[in-house]
Amino acid sequence: MTNSEAAKTQPIVRLEDIYKAFGVTEVLKGVSLSLMPQEVVVLVGPSGTGKSTLLRCVNLLSRPDKGRIWLEELEITAPGVNEDKVRQRVGMVFQEFNLFTHLTALENVMIGMTKVLKMDKRAAHAKALEELERVGLANRADHYPAQLSGGQKQRVAIARALGMDPHVMLFDEPTSALDPELTGEVLAVMQKLAFEGMTMMVVSHEMGFAREVADRVVFMEGGYIVEAGPPEQMFDHPQVDRTRVSQ
């Protein structure tokens, strides 16, 4: 890392030489990457190059075949680590929102707090409302997912992840399933989060967002990281020679 302040603090996420194959298809071929506290990293690159898989490795929805991952001080790829405990500390937002269909917006945000964190109902209710407020949807608390627009659904999904007080947030193409006119409200919420200091790892094709919000842009292709750097460098002075960037 070039940032001297970040260098002396511990990374939130550290991925070391990650390999992953689905059947005979090698998706990740030795990827290493670290995220410092409050850092926003945007993963870009052609589809099918392993960006989403890399993201899913961070909360162990996908298990790497080889390589090690640390979440703060804990090596989560070590045997005997409780995956559920790991995931409580990592928020994730999906392309398809995946809101719980049978629960209202408020209940979607509450359920993790009551079932996983064992918070009491009343406290969870208050906190869930706060989170909905944070994404600007307190007035939609009693709506079921089907009664919300795509952008609203994704904002509720963000609130749901935030409700768990995650140490890092993963966004897997959060605006790809949205009509273009609805992406703005979601990106605005993400930008606000970044501004508030949330550590974020984002897979996105939104170059405008990457340029404005990212601390670092990582370009992936063919299962490798081919280039990484601050957005200005990546967008304005891309390296001609796309080689594997060591961290």
Add this chain to the structure above:
Amino acid sequence: MNDFLMFLQDVIPSLLKGTVITLEIAGVSLLLGVVVGLPVGLGRVYGPTWLKRVLGIYTTFFQGTPLLIQLFFVYYGLPAAGITFDRFTAAFLTLGLNSGAYQAEYLRGALQSVSEGQMTAARAIGMSKWQAIRAIILPQALRLVLPAWSNEAISMLKYTAVVYLIAVPDLMGQAKILSSKYFAPIQIYLIVAVFYLVLVGITYFVLRAVEKRAGIPGLTYSPEHGGA
């Protein structure tokens, strides 16, 4: 007409007695069916391979053979193996296990129709697999399976008619006894048909009300109805 009213007066008390027994058998069997069908349905979807196989044999057996044969086997066949159930136990067991097999298969379909993303999202907020099934998948699947289970309840009311074959005096059994007593099978069976129709009608409306109450926009009906 007067004759007919007198005739009704004669037969109704027996038919009401039969109705109580029919309801008892249908009710207990359905309940047993839920108690069996729920874990079997879950096991068929989320269990280990060996369990899926064993449960598959159970559902195939009960779905693949006539109910009558199952009932005869349990009632008349098992005593040869030293297991003698009384009539009601035999009826409850056979109909309950039969219904359990159907309910399990309906539930399996409902569980599988809940999208994969629901499980992924539940796991992503730190739920264990069973927590996710209990809090997220099952509440949705149960709402989705409700119409099929309602049909099962209605079918069950009629399936119970086989128990007269093991001398249980249910509505059908009473009909048999009365029709040979009065030599008027057609009239008796038509009256009994009305009895069944009323039972089925009441069940239908009650279950529709339950379905409506449990309904959720986007899951059990399109969101336009609920209004956004």
Add this chain to the structure above:
Amino acid sequence: MKKVSGVLILLVVTAMVLGACTAVQPGAVPAAPAATTSGDEAVAPAASDGQMAKVKAAGKLVAGTSADYPPYESVDADGKFVGYDMDLIRAIGEKLGVEVEIQDMPFDSLIAAVQQGKIDVIIAAMQATPERDEQVDFTIEYRPTKDAFLGKGDSTLTIAKPEDAGGKTIGAQTGTVQEKWIQDNLVATGLTSADQVSSYERADQAALDVASGRIELMLIDAEPAISLAENNGLKVLLLTSDTTKGGKSIALPNGSDLKAEIDKIIAEFQADGTIQKIQEANGLP
């Protein structure tokens, strides 16, 4: 919409029930023993006046039976109807100069079938009870009857007279005179409670329940009782004629002119030893 159609269905079916009942001959429906005093004449349908002519014209006598009652009637391994009644009705057909077609159906639907003309006669080891006699005509008896009380092979019950069966769990076939005797003489008198009595679709099912110990006794016509007892390891506890009235007869539609003809043939058969031969051929004493 749904509600309306539900109500409609109910109305239609109710109308069907009422319609069906009024369409039946008077007396056929409320046939409770005390209700009708007039007897046969009241229920003579015109259709059976020329039954003899009809049967002769068709060249075929359709006889209904319930083929679950060996040695009177049963189905052998080749699917043929065999037994005492079957031999007798075929012999009668021969005398009449017509073919005999056997139709198998549940015992309790036989009377309705003969009333509706679906079958010409019933030959099913049927006894001529007063109640049945109101619904159909009976020929003279072709065989006197006895009943048997059967118990489990190791039963220790002593049944010296029919009333000794009181208070015991007991079964009989639905619609038989034995079932009626139980209702009239054990249940109505309070010797046996109603829920101690079981009505079975088939006699062999009652026998299975005796064998498994679910019921203590069954009451059945004596002859099928012997083979049932053998097949199921049951014991004959009592043979009696006290529970039966009237022997076995062939039933015809009320007022049928075929009755006189068949009566004559049966009398002939009794005189010339044909009946004797048939019963020996079927292992009956």
